[in-house]
Amino acid sequence: MDGGNCSVVSEFVFLGLSNLWGIQLLLFLFSSVFYMASVMGNLLIVFSVTADSNLHSPMYFLLANLSFLDLGVCSVAAPKMIYDLFRKHKAISFGGCIAQIFFIHAIGGTEMVLLMAMAFDRYLAICRPLHYLTIMSPQVCVIIPATAWILGLIHSVVQVAFIVHLPFCGPNVLNSFYCDLPQLIKLACTETNGLEFMVTANSGLISVGSFLVLVASYIFILVTVWKHSSAGLSKALSTLSAHVTVVVLFFGPLIFFYTWPFPSSNLDKFLALFDAILTPFLNPVIYSLRNKEMKVAMWKLCYQLLGYRKMP
Numbered sequence: 514m515d516g517g518n519c520s521v522v523s524e525f526v527f528l529g530l531s532n533l534w535g536i537q538l539l540l541f542l543f544s545s546v547f548y549m550a551s552v553m554g555n556l557l558i559v560f561s562v563t564a565d566s567n568l569h570s571p572m573y574f575l576l577a578n579l580s581f582l583d584l585g586v587c588s589v590a591a592p593k594m595i596y597d598l599f600r601k602h603k604a605i606s607f608g609g610c611i612a613q614i615f616f617i618h619a620i621g622g623t624e625m626v627l628l629m630a631m632a633f634d635r636y637l638a639i640c641r642p643l644h645y646l647t648i649m650s651p652q653v654c655v656i657i658p659a660t661a662w663i664l665g666l667i668h669s670v671v672q673v674a675f676i677v678h679l680p681f682c683g684p685n686v687l688n689s690f691y692c693d694l695p696q697l698i699k700l701a702c703t704e705t706n707g708l709e710f711m712v713t714a715n716s717g718l719i720s721v722g723s724f725l726v727l728v729a730s731y732i733f734i735l736v737t738v739w740k741h742s743s744a745g746l747s748k749a750l751s752t753l754s755a756h757v758t759v760v761v762l763f764f765g766p767l768i769f770f771y772t773w774p775f776p777s778s779n780l781d782k783f784l785a786l787f788d789a790i791l792t793p794f795l796n797p798v799i800y801s802l803r804n805k806e807m808k809v810a811m812w813k814l815c816y817q818l819l820g821y822r823k824m825p
């Protein structure tokens with residue numbers, strides 16, 4: 514095989530989620546509703562936090578950054594998936610496929626770092642309240658998202674570097690509705706066991722590792738609170754349960770994709786749909802509905818948008 518005419522694949526074809534008309538219609542309704550709800554919910558959080566000076570604190574800045582990332586998460590794969598649902602030939606160009614992988618990993622990696630920063634923020638606020646504002650200074654609040662983005666980008670560039678030079682010379686059908694590494698690597702016309710191992714090790718270890726760090730840090734916070742006063746425990750529990758829910762929703766499907774050794778494509782696909790559309794929608798719901806200040810800020814913003822000068 515000479516390298517010159519090896520990379521003949523110029524597009525990949527998705528099998529998509531289903532060929533049955535009824536299911537396609539159901540998926541179309543479900544996905545469009547939740548996609549729009551995700552976009553609006555997260556935009557609302559970003560604008561409320563930016564607009565309301567009561568929310569200019571580290572916790573809310575981090576939350577707004579998380580919502581901004583969620584806008585990205587739900588826009589990488591879902592719009593194309595919705596557009597493709599009723600089409601017979603669901604194709605994506607080689608470049609488009611690499612771009613999806615790049616953004617999925619850049620945004621996903623950044624979000625993991627940000628979730629850890631949010632756990633650290635809660636640790637300081639609950640366990641070291643006197644030092645909170647000195648440690649979470651305005652500079653640190655800018656450094657945290659910047660670091661998250663840099664780490665996310667590095668992770669993503671490394672992942673893409675693994676695959677851009679792979680030869681693709683024939684098979685181009687992906688049993689999925691978006692491009693990601695595990696399935697794409699299997700299509701390369703070369704020995705890929707080593708590479709599959711690298712990908713699982715990289716994405717798998719990073720997701721399992723950060724998940725364990727997060728769970729450990731939340732347990733640590735709870736134990737610290739519990740030792741000091743069991744009265745504080747219920748308050749801490751109610752704050753942290755929102756964070757833990759988001760962490761489990763975010764990492765659960767990821768860990769399954771990258772570490773479960775027996776691929777079952779249908780389960781994979783529906784979990785991916787869940788991760789792409791439902792998780793970004795649930796984040797604003799979980800964080801905001803439980804939070805009085807956030808709700809007030811959202812209503813204020815809505816009234817302002819409707820043209821009132823003050824909340825009636």
Ligand SMILES: *[C@@H]1O[C@H](CO)[C@@H](O)[C@H](O)[C@H]1NC(C)=O
Nearest residue numbers: 559574577578581654655658
């Ligand atoms: C992200 O956080 C920084 C600093 O904490 C803040 O200035 C910025 O507005 C946040 N980004 C968004 C989109 O809210």
